[in-house]
Amino acid sequence: xxxxxxxxxxxxxxxxxxxxxxxxxxxxxxxxxxxxxxxxxxxxxxxxxxxxxxxxxxxxxxxxxxxxxxxxxxxxxxxxxxxxxxxxxxxxxxxxxxxxxxxxxxxxxxxxxxxxxxxxxxxxxxxxxxxxxxxxxxxxxxxxxxxxxxxxxxxxxxxxxxxxxxxx
Numbered sequence: 001x002x003x004x005x006x007x008x009x010x011x012x013x014x015x016x017x018x019x020x021x022x023x024x025x026x027x028x029x030x031x032x033x034x035x036x037x038x039x040x041x042x043x044x045x046x047x048x049x050x051x052x053x054x055x056x057x058x059x060x061x062x063x064x065x066x067x068x069x070x071x072x073x074x075x076x077x078x079x080x081x082x083x084x085x086x087x088x089x090x091x092x093x094x095x096x097x098x099x100x101x102x103x104x105x106x107x108x109x110x111x112x113x114x115x116x117x118x119x120x121x122x123x124x125x126x127x128x129x130x131x132x133x134x135x136x137x138x139x140x141x142x143x144x145x146x147x148x149x150x151x152x153x154x155x156x157x158x159x160x161x162x163x164x165x166x167x168x
Contacts, residue, residue, distance in 0.1 A: 015083040019073040027066035033059035098122070110160025112142040 037052030037059065044050070084092075098121055105114040120138035123129045149155045150168070159168060 012085040013083045015081040016077040018083040023066045023070040030059040030063035106158050111158045113162050115142045
């Protein structure tokens with residue numbers, strides 16, 4: 001087990017800095033939502049709440065929580081406590097970036113093709129598996145998923161050009 005009580009300088013971001021940044025980002029998000037809600041109306045109309053009513057109050061709660069978090073971090077978390085080492089954050093990024101690409105690819109390629117590509121990438125990059133096993137799983141799993149969701153449960157998932165070409 002590692003001791004996180006030592007200085008974070010050079011080894012990774014300080015826990016306090018990350019917590020303060022998240023609290024600040026949450027507060028900014030809340031303020032943007034509050035501003036937008038005020039633009040469309042937060043009151044009550046004759047047919048019910050106006051469009052900004054619920055977002056406004058949720059954003060107020062988020063803003064209050066952000067302020068409380070910010071104050072607690074300043075009070076309770078020492079500057080020297082390490083959040084994570086840069087190498088650990090690099091591992092997180094190595095999963096987040098391909099996943100973000102996958103999410104961006106789904107509307108264009110469909111969920112099945114995008115999933116096959118993501119599975120193949122992760123199996124090759126992280127698992128170092130051979131191509132026969134990669135192809136079997138990366139193609140087989142989306143095919144099984146297709147039949148389970150589309151044929152058995154009748155739940156349509158996003159499709160792309162391949163499914164259109166195959167008549168689905």
